[in-house]
Amino acid sequence: RSRIIRIRRKEKETMFDIKEILEDLTGEKIETLQLFKQDGEFNTFAAYVALASFLLCGVVCVVVWFLFSMIFGGKDKRTGKSIILLGECGGGKTALFYRLLSPEEQPPQTLSSLKVNERTITIDNNNVHLVDIPGSGRLRKLSLLKYSPDARAIVFVVDSAGFAAQSRSVGEILREVLMDKNIQKRRVPILVVANKQDLLKTLKSEEIQKKLESELDSICQSHLAVPGEEDDESTQLVLPGEKFAFDNMENEVIFRESSVKTGDLRSVNEFIDEVFM
Numbered sequence: 001r002s003r004i005i006r007i008r009r010k011e012k013e014t015m016f017d018i019k020e021i022l023e024d025l026t027g028e029k030i031e032t033l034q035l036f037k038q039d040g041e042f043n044t045f046a047a048y049v050a051l052a053s054f055l056l057c058g059v060v061c062v063v064v065w066f067l068f069s070m071i072f073g074g075k076d077k078r079t080g081k082s083i084i085l086l087g088e089c090g091g092g093k094t095a096l097f098y099r100l101l102s103p104e105e106q107p108p109q110t111l112s113s114l115k116v117n118e119r120t121i122t123i124d125n126n127n128v129h130l131v132d133i134p135g136s137g138r139l140r141k142l143s144l145l146k147y148s149p150d151a152r153a154i155v156f157v158v159d160s161a162g163f164a165a166q167s168r169s170v171g172e173i174l175r176e177v178l179m180d181k182n183i184q185k186r187r188v189p190i191l192v193v194a195n196k197q198d199l200l201k202t203l204k205s206e207e208i209q210k211k212l213e214s215e216l217d218s219i220c221q222s223h224l225a226v227p228g229e230e231d232d233e234s235t236q237l238v239l240p241g242e243k244f245a246f247d248n249m250e251n252e253v254i255f256r257e258s259s260v261k262t263g264d265l266r267s268v269n270e271f272i273d274e275v276f277m
């Protein structure tokens, strides 16, 4: 067994069969491949075999991990650079956009936006591309398609004072976001921020979450019952017979509060810090 064994090239192809190959070549049954021969001498060949097997196992593990993450993990969600502000008209996206650019200044009086605002700013040494998408119709949908491939996170702004009257349309827009292929594939985290907390008669983030959950449930059920052109079965947010729940989403969806007017943006800043960590 201590004989020097030469392995023919074709039999070198797989290291898993090494014991069988050695048995074929020597015609003897091999129990174990010993690192030291009986006379105590170091068996270089066995050491090479052990090292090669070890390296091969490592390579196989890396390849399996890579394939697994490609198939099940999607693209790394930490590759995008954009924080995208989305939501219904009048929620305070543009006001928030300006507050994030100049935290100490009151944002200028804004009218309903007709174009996307974008700017790159530095937050804690990170270059953050801030994108404010108008809430109204077609421009919102086209802009989401354009900017979602680079999304690092979404800040979904809700007017907590006007929410009761807008809950259905807010739910429709949030569904659009959750259905976006890039947002889904890269599991982009979403912060739903209940803005305008300085006003009287506002809803808290928990109340908004509950109401949005039931709105999204009914919207999703109607899409399941009568699928539209854009309803791709594989990306539906609920399965038939299932109830919609934010906890079941692949994307992390969290609910917090803010007031752009008073400058209370702790929730938004913490969220941005976290996604760029």
Ligand SMILES: Nc1nc2c(ncn2[C@@H]2O[C@H](COP(=O)(O)OP(=O)(O)OP(=O)(O)O)[C@@H](O)[C@H]2O)c(=O)[nH]1
Pocket (backbone or CB within 6 Å): 087, 088, 089, 090, 091, 092, 093, 094, 095, 096, 109, 110, 111, 112, 113, 114, 133, 134, 135, 136, 157, 195, 196, 197, 198, 199, 258, 259, 260, 261, 262
């Ligand atoms: N009281 C109060 N008003 C706010 C706050 N944030 C924004 N506003 C006001 O709400 C109104 C709408 O804000 P915008 O930032 O223009 O809203 P938007 O989401 O950009 O709206 P669209 O561009 O139409 O999608 C403006 O008059 C803001 O001054 C807030 O925290 N508190």
Ligand SMILES: [Mg+2]
Pocket (backbone or CB within 6 Å): 093, 094, 095, 110, 111, 112, 113, 132, 133, 134, 135
């Ligand atoms: Mg705006």
